Amino acid sequence: MPRSPIRRPPPDLDLSAHLRSVESLPEVLTSQSLFANDQPxxxxxxxxxxxxxxNASSATPKHNFLGIEIQSKCAEHAAGRLAKAKLANAIMVSGNAEPLFAERVPVESLAAVHVYFPDPWxxxxxxxxxxxxxxxxxxYATAIAPGGRLHFWTDVLDYFEDTVEMIAELAPHLGVPIPEEEIEAEHDLDYRTHFERRSRKHHIPVYRVRYEKQ
Ligand SMILES: C[S@@+](CC[C@H](N)C(=O)[O-])C[C@H]1O[C@@H](n2cnc3c(N)ncnc32)[C@H](O)[C@@H]1O
Structure with a gap:
């Protein structure tokens, strides 16, 4: 399926509070170091x-949200949305999530990790x-605090099944997979993500799961 083009935010929109490069990030990624507060x-x-x-940072102002996106154009676009909505509890990082999780997210520090429609490879x-x-x-399992969540949604059944199997084997302390419901969408922005919207509009099944760490 073709992907729709990514628009850069307008040049006069100030992204300085919402877009960070990996180089500009603090050594350790916490709410305190990123947002100067102790929200989850x-x-x-x-x-x-x-x-x-x-949507999540606007609906849950008492939590902080960090988005990590490897394609700089997407990261800028997403940061533009946060800036337009003047959301003080969300930041986009333009970069690779893998080394950040491996080196800079403290053990058992996160309320949740979200992975929606990752590229299927x-x-x-x-x-x-x-x-x-x-x-x-x-x-991810190490970074999630007890009681914290891992959300994983995809429209690729084989990716879904492989991941559920790997989690059972490698991270049993994440608990059992809890199915997540499809939410009725009345509006184009009611979907969890753009890829969820795309899949549902093309009648492609979506597999949704949540884990809650013991
Ligand atoms: C298929 S898109 C889904 C985007 C969005 N989650 C959605 O559901 O609409 C997958 C996204 O993951 C990003 N990505 C892939 N590998 C990544 C990595 N290692 N770190 C951060 N982002 C990554 C890609 O650039 C792409 O934007």
Whole structure:
């Protein structure tokens, strides 16, 4: 399916409070170091155009949200949405989530990790490039605090089944997979993410799961 083009935010929109490079990030990623408060921190990996980050940070002002997006154009677009909505509890990082989780997110510090519609990497020899792989699953499970959540949604059944299997094997302390419901969408922005909207509009099934760490 073709992807829709990404628009850069208008040049006069100030992104300085909402877009960070990896180089400009603090050494350790916490609510205190990023937002100067102690609200629970949630991280989204692969934010795309930023629909989830915008809706979630606006609906949950008492939590902080960090989106990590490897494509700089997408990160800018998502940061533009946050800036337009003047959201003080959300920041986009333009960069790779993997080393940030491996090196800079403290153990048992996160209220949630969100991974929605990660790129499928269909070929078997490319599977190790998937965002959800053996290393990241262990890193996410380590970073999530007791009682914290991992959300994973995809429209690729094989990715879904492989991931559920890997989590059971590598991170059993994340608990059992809890199915998440499809929410009625009355409006184009009511979907969890752009890719959820795309899949549902094309009648492609979506597999949704949540884990809650013991
Ligand atoms: C298929 S898109 C889905 C975007 C969004 N989550 C959605 O559901 O609309 C996957 C996104 O993950 C991003 N991505 C892939 N690998 C990444 C990584 N290692 N770190 C951060 N973002 C990554 C891609 O650039 C892409 O924007």
């Amino acid at each position: 921190l949630e991280i989204e990996v692969g934010s795309g155009k930023g629909l989830f980050l915008t 269909w070929k078997k020899k490319h599977r190790k490039r998937r965002v959800l792989n053996e290393t990241s699953i262990v890193n």
